[in-house]
Amino acid sequence: MSAEVILATTVLGTLFLLLASGVWVGVTLVVVGFVALFFFTPAPTGSLLATTIWDSSWGWALTALPLFIWMGEILFRSRLSEDMFKGLAPWLGWLPGRLLHVNILGCGVMAAVSGSSSVTCATIGRMSMPELRKRGYHEGMAIGTLAGSGTLGLLIPPSIMMIVYGITAQVSIGRLFIAGFLPGFMMIGLFMAYTAGWALLNPTKVPPADMRMTFGEKIWNARRLIPVILLIVTVLGSIYGGVATPTEAAVMGVVGALVLAAVTGSLSWETFKDSLLGAVRTSCMIGLILVGAAFVTMAMAFTGLPATMANWVNGLGLTPYGLILLLTLLYIVLGCFLDGVSMIVLTAPVVLPMVTAQQIDPLWFGIYIVLVVEMAQITPPVGFNLYVLQSLTGRDIWTVTKSTAPFFALLCVGVLLITLFPDIVTILPRQMTNG
Template sequence: MISDPLVLSIVLIFIMFVFLLSSIWIGVSLILTGIVGMLIFENNLPPVISIFDKIGDLLASSMYDSLNSWSLAALPIFILMGEILYKSSISTRLLNGLTPWLNFVPGKLLHVNVAACSLFAAISGSSSATTATVGKITLDELKKRGYSKSLALGSLAGSGTLGFLIPPSLIMIIYGVLSNVSIGKLFMAGILPGLLLATLYSVYIMIVSRIDKSVVPEENVKYTMNDYIHSLKDLFPVFSLILVVLGSIYGGLATPTEAASLGVLGAVVLAVYFKSFTFDVMKNALLNTIKTSIMISFIIVGAGFLSQVVGFLGIARAISEFIGTLGLSPLMLILIIGVMYIILGMILDGISIVVMTLPIVLPIIVMAGFDPLWFGIFLVFMVELSQITPPVGFSLFVIQSISGEKIEYILKATLPFFLLMIVAVVLITFFPEIVQFLPKYMTAK
């Protein structure tokens, strides 16, 4: 019987890849991995757990714990908002309105994913909701207009992770509670890194579009001042909707879930205003919302069950304690911890990563001289990376559900944006002022 938790983690990852490569549903693969892990490593579990008697109880409790969160209520509502915007003509109008303004920027409408995800991230605080909502609006339109499918998918996967970095953020709240760091300061600290990451994505899109002309359709269109003014008629209603949702949150008038409901109401009003709202539009929007929400919830349930199994096996704690015994330099320590989190992101959801490892990792980080506020943003980046890291990358499977593309194709398209996120992590590591500037400035005022 294997007893080394480090070896257990490798074996468990191998088992998971076997299930995933067998084309079994993602949620089922995660649950089966957890069950097989419990059966194989029975001797590593606490005595209170009797394998054959307790697997069902553990699965049931983990399903309830994973989905019993009020913050998750915003997810299907935001998805419904995106579906209504997508099924009606509003999404087409949005892209038509943006076209003149982005025409002079290399990459043109490929920047829509970055801009839209940055805006929706400030609404939902959830990477899954951001990816699903924006993806429903933009992917088909970009494909119809002849833009690169690979770059559209990759930019959506990368930009969708901004839901955790641009406040409000569920991960920041959890970290603040566990580390006694001000949640308000964490929110402020995430703004500049979020803008930095969005800028890196846009710069990459510009460079690629300059090198490879095929990623953007050839359009020799010159726009007049009247075209710009006319485009505002398409843009103003949509931006008004975003401002209402954002304003209700930051004005303290509504929670994200309540703001999502306002967003759905506003989307319906806009669809009626543009004369594109029908019974079929609403029916299809509701059906697709149910399908997408169930798919995401099933993955969350599977990840929650696997996380509990990993916790019982002691894998996360063992890896953290092992790193603490190495006596590394501060930069080497943060490098090893970053690699550890990327590996954990392959088998755990973001919240589980934070909750399981923080009690061990944070004291090590503080002793090494790192600012807990800075480490909170670093940890958010690590959680973002887990969103686009196979095999348990939620954003990847959300995009797969929306686009119907093979996961291998999505992974290839996402790789450049994964690397850009690592570049952003390196920048905030060598220039921590990027994280610390706004909290210090606002506190000084």
């Protein structure tokens, strides 16, 4: 048995043993890196660990992460979800599927606020599910539109997952945010087109439209939603226009969210404290994973395993399309057992050299990997959105999973489209650079 096989077996065995034992992902990554360095290289393990922890925890790009999380936590505790349903519903009654589209567009708006899939799904679902049930909408489609659209929290900027990938792969976070726009709108379009098509084929499963409103009444119902939209446009527009860095835009987002919460009367000492502590908890969790991932990446570089794996894949004679297909299958399987952040940081040390060897654009690959991680959010048994919906609806996990299957297929279509037409991802960042 070759040394590379022994190394790979030891690393994977340690990884799965610790994860199965319930050890935190960040701690697991540090232990895996320590085992690889200590037993398979002559490198000074202790000093490398200390240096890596310091180097991976002080970067300026990291400051955007807790700030965007805090912005989402503030708005999550406001009346945003209630305002969103009342504001969007009157404008969508004419579409086939009617208020089912509130789930899709509501999740799209919330995704631009929270940057988190599970928060997006829970926030919109908490308000929309009771309303859709009361009006007699098909429960399976209500669950499916919510689960599928909830994944947009990872794709539509500002996305926590994009920040994690950008830090891990050393790709500009601002360019990743811009690259996520068109794929995000594309997925919203696919979800809405499928929902409209389903409604046209099943007219008896869609209740009649609510009472019609005048244009003025629609504007009045949307009055609280308009400031949130303006906040999102300001934050992301400042990045796109080159006026602010992602960190500076995140500061603007936090200040704007606090002002909106105060104006709407939902800002109190309790909500301020809860939002701050919620942001700290999430940021610390992701920070620990990033530190562990940096140490594993460094350890793998010392062992030479990523280069060996890249050479092995290259020896298979795969085309870039073949590699993408192989990686898609790998991430779908991993999504059955790991959350999105863990998937990215665990696979980056091995996958990125393969991607680079095939001359695949790391920026494009970042959006691709976010899309396949979105699939993991609705893949049993560890799809977080499935459990959020199970708690919201009281249905068993199989019923929820069955309702989300068409939207999983639409995410696969999304991956196929950006693979065949990569300009969907790269055209906006390229224009920003040329401009």
